[in-house]
Amino acid sequence: MKLPMMFVTAVTALGLSHTALADAPLNVGISGEPYPPFTYKAASGDWTGFEVELAHAICADMERECKIVPTGWSGIIPSLDAGRIDMIMNSMSITEKRQRVIDFTRPYYFTPGAYVAASDLEINIPEDLDGLVMGVQSATTNATYARRELRDSGVEIRLYDQAEQVNNDLLSGRLDVILADEIAMVQFLERDEADDFEVKATAPRHEAYGEGIGIGLRQEDDALQTSLNEAISAVIEDGTCASLSEQYLTTDVCVYD
Structure with a gap:
């Protein structure tokens, strides 16, 4: 059965739209105020630090590109809700109060x-x-x-x-x-x-x-949460998290299963 050309065009456009979204860079929100050794600017002017490099490793495992988006700490959750960033990776503790408004991945590090x-x-x-x-x-x-x-x-x-x-x-x-x-x-x-x-x-x-430090997400982003949880587990299990932790923090703070 032949489908109307308008319907075929709409379905094709929808498929391309989903593909484009899947391939789009993930905007990773970090505080615009440096927080060394977790997030800070290198001499080159690029952002680096334990969490910045871990974010890139997690995205690489997902085969997704990460874009670091500095955001004021006090407005970082509103920026997530507004869609200006896709996730928060900035030493944000998983607490009951925050879980009322956003979701989190599994914890990836903890320090007192x-x-x-x-x-x-x-x-x-x-x-x-x-x-x-x-x-x-x-x-x-x-x-x-x-x-x-x-x-x-x-x-x-x-x-x-x-x-x-x-x-x-x-x-x-x-x-x-x-x-x-x-x-x-x-x-x-x-x-x-x-x-x-x-x-x-x-x-x-x-x-x-709370339970440790996790990646903050919008409550409706279940698929992204699943992918990130799998990627976090992968970079912890293969030693990437520990290596970056030793490099930037001189100790291993990664949370193991």
């Missing part, structure tokens, strides 16, 4: 929060936080933990938009202590200007920190 202060500050945490000023990046699991567990400790909690603002205020003496990702803090303490600071303690496992 760490308290950093001057080396000569003798302090037991959380007992000795009373009267101190602590900096935390807003809209993070560390901020959630601080609000839930440290509110009655007597510490003054200051929230910042960017992690580097927190670091700079610690170095300048405007903060007594900060709470941030342990791996990021290890890298921070390698700076010459941070010689007089150290990790004082790590935060305990807590529901505020």
Whole structure:
């Protein structure tokens, strides 16, 4: 039976459209504010870091091209919902609160929060936080933990938009202590200007920190979620994740099944 030419044309166009979508680059949202060693700009001006390179490895396993799209951290979930990015790969913890608005892949890494202060500050945490000023990046699991567990400790909690603002205020003496990702803090303490600071303690496992770090997705993108889960498992099992973790973080933080 011959089909009307209009119907054939429409079906053909629809097929081409699906093919084009399948072949289109995946827009990977990362924070526009550098977050070394996870995401930062190399001397060439290109974005690199543990999560940037892992994103490229995951996309390569899927035989898809990745395009890194820097986005303000506070607007990164709205950008996902609006379709400006296809996924968030920027140290975003899988938490119950976030799962109300977006979906996640399986976790690919986990590190605890760490308290950093001057080396000569003798302090037991959380007992000795009373009267101190602590900096935390807003809209993070560390901020959630601080609000839930440290509110009655007597510490003054200051929230910042960017992690580097927190670091700079610690170095300048405007903060007594900060709470941030342990791996990021290890890298921070390698700076010459941070010689007089150290990790004082790590935060305990807590529901505020969720299940680990996963890739954030729109709730309707089930097929992409399945493909990403398979690719994450593949790059973990073949050692790619561990190799990149050792390269950028000097330790293996990958989450194994």
